[in-house]
Amino acid sequence: MNTIQEDEFYSLLYDIGKIEFRIINLSEINLRGLASIEFINCVFSKQVLIIDDDAIEGENENYKKITIKTCVFNGVHISKCNFSIFEVLDIKGINDFLINDCKIDTLRFLDCSNIDFGITFRQNVFNESFTFENNYFLIKGHLSFLNTNFNKLVIIKNNTFSILRFAFVKFKDFTAIIKNKFTNSLLENSFLLCEFEQIDFSQNDFRDMKYIDCKFLGSAKFKDVPYNKLSIISFDMCNFYKHVNFNKSSFYKLIFENGSFIETASFQDTYFDIISIDRTTFESKAFFDNIQIKKIDDCSRKTIRTIKQELQKAENKIDYNKFRVYEFNAYRNDIKNKLREYDDDKDHLNHRVREPIQLKRDAFVLWISDLVSEYGTDWKRALNFTFWSGLSIYSLFYLIENHNYTIEVSNWNNWSRFISGLFRFFLVTDFYNPLETDRVYLTNPLSWLIFIFGKIVIAFGIYEMIQSFRKFKA
Incomplete structure (x- = not known):
């Protein structure tokens, strides 16, 4: 040469x-x-x-x-x-x-191939088509766009990127950034102050990707994104003006903050380890059908409540009930954290005097509701609780009422009296002595105390069981 x-x-x-x-x-x-x-x-x-x-x-x-x-x-x-x-x-x-x-x-x-350098497009105008396809970047290679206008078709496809960054870029027609892989897990990829007309981000193997102050003026697709334990996708101050589709995508973590969805957003059949939705509005419907969240306990109550509300608006009663349970559990964790903060705070004047008392009451109500029926969703648990707690209290009541008598286990009459009394004990409106055939009241104050307590427990268990059967009702 x-x-x-x-x-x-x-x-x-x-x-x-x-x-x-x-x-x-x-x-x-x-x-x-x-x-x-x-x-x-x-x-x-x-x-x-x-x-x-x-x-x-x-x-x-x-x-x-x-x-x-x-x-x-x-x-x-x-x-x-x-x-x-x-x-x-x-x-x-x-x-x-x-x-x-x-x-x-x-x-x-x-x-x-083997691009180990920076490729930078700055202050350019692309009038017809831009195609960036089948290129392979090494660890030091990066692709950057600054202050650039794409007036027509953009296709960025089947590339392996180390770093991909856009800043002050306008996509004025259809854009497909699809089927790309990202190999660098140490540095973030980003879209800063960008405008998209119609965008397709489907099937990208994301790592750390941030969208900051972007406007999605047309429809946006983030479909069929494969799971990767390093995929953290965040949208900060981003507004979606048309339909958004995340269907059948999987992320380690997906974050929405300070944004809005003007038209419908679809998250059907999605999987996340963690999802965070904070200060974000859904002005139309959002579909979260069959959404799966692995680390639901690490999600904030705000996020869970937002998803629950959208499921309720979409009349998805099945998933709504699941997220109703998640929200109660998240609130219990919040109560624990608030009480711990209260105990660690030496200046209790920063708190209302009754606040910890009310929090402890809420914690008890949530605990007993979870124990009995998982917040009115598990009728089997409610049935077991009602029967076994009622039987235990009745057995104690039976022993107290017969403390002056010798109870012979082999005597069928004792068993007959015990069983018939048990049935009457489970009748929450019957306040007569269940061990007597006549309609007479109890005379022992301790028996009365246990008797009334048992009626309350049984009534609560029956109520929770009825609620569990009604969980799919309007």
């Missing part, structure tokens, strides 16, 4: 528009007067700046076609150029790649 001189370099470009298998030792290339340029299997030994004196603002702007294929660059900066077609194909090595302040109709960046 021979080194080409500057005069021969421009002579070939002007004559045939192509240079192949040459070492190019130029630090600046001016595309003035050229219409089509191809660099194939070339080595650029210096960092090269590519400019175009013909790129004049106005009606007479000149657009060129450039193809860079299977070349090696020490670094390339392209500035203030206009291209009808810009192609980068099968590049093996570039230390730095920057496109700045250019207008490009169609860009294709395809099949480049």
Whole structure:
């Protein structure tokens, strides 16, 4: 491979528009007067700046076609150029790649491997299509866009990224950022102050991805995202104006803060280890059918309540009941934390005097409701509680009422009296002595105390059992 001189370099470009298998030792290339340029299997030994004196603002702007294929660059900066077609194909090595302040109709960046450098697009306008596909980045490689407008189709597909970042970018037509892999678990990927018209983020193997102050003006899809234990996706101050679809996606952690969903949002058949929804509004319906949360105890009560409310609005009674239980459990954990904080706080004047008392009462009510029927959702547990607690209290009552008598276990009459009394004891409206055949009241104060307590326990158990049977009612 021979080194080409500057005069021969421009002579070939002007004559045939192509240079192949040459070492190019130029630090600046001016595309003035050229219409089509191809660099194939070339080595650029210096960092090269590519400019175009013909790129004049106005009606007479000149657009060129450039193809860079299977070349090696020490670094390339392209500035203030206009291209009808810009192609980068099968590049093996570039230390730095920057496109700045250019207008490009169609860009294709395809099949480049082992990219261990930064690719940066800054202050560019893409008028027709932008395709970035089948490229592989190493750990130091990153792709960045700053202050860029995409006026038409954008496809970023089947790439392996280390870092992907967008800032002040407008996507004015359909955008598909799909089926990409992210390998760097130490640094975050981000979209900062971006606007999307219609976007598809489906099937990306995310790591740490942040969307900050973004506007989703059209429909947005985040479907079929595969699970990865490093996938933490957060939306901070983001607004979704059209339908949003997260169906059948899995994330380790999904976070929504300070945002809004104007139209419907769908999270059907999704899986999360943790999900957080805080200061976020759903102005239309949100569908959380068959949502699964592995670490539900690590989710905030605000998040659980928000999902529960949306399930109720969608009349999904089955999942609603599950999240109703989750919310009660979350409230119990909050009570424990508040009481612990109260005990650790030496200045109790910071709290209302009755606050810890009320919290302890709530904790007791939640504990007994969970114990009896799991907050009115498990009729079997309520039935077992009613029978065994009633039997235990009645047995104590029976022993007290017969403390002056010898009870013979082998005597059937004793068993008959015990069993018939047990049935009467379970009749919560019967306040006569269940051990007597006549309608007489008890005379022993201790028996009365146990008797009344037993009636209350049985009535509570029956009430919880009825509530459990009614959990699917309106």
